[in-house]
Amino acid sequence: MERNQMHSRIANIRKSLFEQGYLDEQFIQLEELQDNSNPDFVEEVVTLFYRDSARFLYNLDQALEKKPLDFNQLDNLMHQFKGSSTSIGAKKVKIECTQFRNYCNIRNVEGCKRAFQNIKKEYTTLRKKLEVYFQMSRQVGAIETACRPR
């Protein structure tokens, strides 16, 4: 049935996100916090993350344009961004952030810039995937609600 198919599709998507390393355990923590009283909690958090973190990325972009680079500032910004990413379980993003900070510590300009590109890539990829995931979940939820016996 459609509903079951949708359910399993969603489950597969979710599974692959974990298997491919996009998400980690922290995401599960968020899911566990979700309940009937707050059925869209995970989505809300992720949305909030993407909204807030855009600012960090912008600042990082700006900071990377400076000459010379202010590594302390970069590190600080990245620390915060990384903290945020970690809290939603964005695993690949977090890994790239760590790379970035490593390059920062050794003052490797090129390395930093490259790492930052990777971060942005992972960040965007994850967002797309999650958007699909949430959208499908909502659909299923809607269908279920609609079909719920009154």
Next chain:
Amino acid sequence: MMPGSSGGSWKSSGTGGAGGDGGVPDQFPAGLRVLVVDDDSTCLMILEKMLRHCKYEVTKCNRAEVALSFLRENKNGFDVVISDVHMPDMDGFKLLEHIGLEMDLPVIMMSADDSKSVVMKGVTHGACDYLIKPVRIEALRNIWQHVVRKRKHEWKDFDPSASADEQKQPEEPDYSSSANEGNNWKNTKRRKDEDDEADERDESSSLKKPRVVWSVELHQQFVAAVNQLGIDKAVPKKILELMNVPGLTRENVASHLQKYRLYLRRLSGSQHPGGMNAGFMGSDAGYGSISSLNGLDLQALAASGQLGQLPPQSLATLQAAALGRSNNAKSTISVPVIDQRNLFSFENPKSRYPEVQSQHLTSNNSSKQINLLPGIPTNMEPKQFVSLHQSGHHSFGGMNNLVLIQMGGQSQVHVHSQNQTQSQAQSNVNTHNVLRQPVMSNEMLTRGGVADMAPTAVYNPVVSVSQASSLVNFSMNHKTDSCGTSYPLGGSLGISSLPTASSALQGDGNLDTKVSRKGIVPSYDIFNDLNQNRDWGLPDVGLTFDQSPHTIQSGLDGSNPLLHQHNRASGRDLGGHNRNLTSGKVVLPPGVETRTRHNGSNVGQPRNVYVKTENDIDGSCHNTLYSEQYGQDDLLAAILKQQQQQQGVGEPENEFVFDGYTLDDLPV
């Protein structure tokens, strides 16, 4: 707060939960009231959810100053605080310190950073736990243990064994070592516990204990006693004896002493490692030139770089008192000349200045203080010296503007605020002005007899606060840059004096405690400001002097100089700091001047009292010791009212919004 609800219900705390008694049967830890502070909204949201899942009551905020104001306004409204380490507006550790000093709540730090040094820092600053992000809900489930542990210590420690600890304190080696710090902190903690315990004896069943409130006046007495004994020899027992306050226990004093020491240490550590006790004005190395106060003994005190001795609070109190008094025609604030150098001596301004530049003691208390200043009656007996510091070039902030105002007495405080012009006719003490804004560029010299407002930063040593009269030493230097802190005005207007002071202030006498509290930046603030002025968020500088440049500072011309709060200094520098964090309240409204008018008497002129309050962003937090007691708002309101009448110093708030913390851009 509700004393012991028998039911031990969590909500029985002051916040008015279930009314305490016999309340809810043991649901603990459900209902634990947690305050979460994190600048990251995502984390905050997640934490909130997790905590709610643990059935805790959660309040979240993403700014440290806001958190502090919550805490201050609801003294017993929370059981535990969870804070991030890395925050843009205030360092998490500073917040931790403030909370420890003022509220004695368990604080849990968290960070994505798990390096050993950071964790150690948490320990030494007194965090009761350290969580690594991402935080799991399991980690949060157990935070209640910290609350229980703290209370348990409070009860348990209340016994003679504590004395043993106390005695050990003076022998503790230099604070700088982290080991010591840890010890100190622990001791402090224990002491605080003891205090609480003492208070709560009869409430054994309750988990909440009323805290001893260190009012401005009380603190002044405390500082006076400590100074008298010498900071190294000050042991709680003796301090208690000297203070002679009924109902105060040795444990209370011990706990307070511990905090005070931490505060001093912090101040001296950062600023002038050796600055303290420098001696008389000679130590004005830092100050810039304290020499101005020659006439005043206080100056010497001030100069002595014993900074810290005079808790801002005391000053504030004094100031407040003075101010209050000044308002009244009869404000006869007697300013006892305090000989003790260390009495409110501020840390060497010099040390402060560099950094403090325009620090305003904005701690809550300070603001209060400032308010008071205006009220300081300018009539100070000649022999009362006013230690208005006039260091023209010194940043006002830095200098301790100790306004020595003797409150309560008959002597009138002659506050002479001197702007940079120093020569200001002494007669003009614009206490008002000065008080108005933290930026007191003008130094307020209370003319106790010091007529000359030497340009050098006059550090008014300050005032020994006698029980009856507190001497407020306004040494305001106005230095545009604010020397940070020196605003001794620290909000502590002695409580007793406050009433009078308040009257002075507003003329309506209701400055009192309210004002002092907030305005007075407890000495801690001053010190803090000195040191930290930059980084500390400006928690709440009680007295925030209006930094806006428009304050009259320049005008110190004799009569109305008033304080203009001198923005001078800093408007800019204050800017950063000064944010009037103070819970906004205190701003010495120009109105203060009016008060002096009343006094007429000697003060007459020097209305210009420039109190430079340093808005220490973070420093002010300390002040909060007193701040809560007084309704800052009232004071502020009063002061503002005064101001309005008086002069147009305009809304003091220009930069400082006295309503709560408005640290917008604290220069971190």
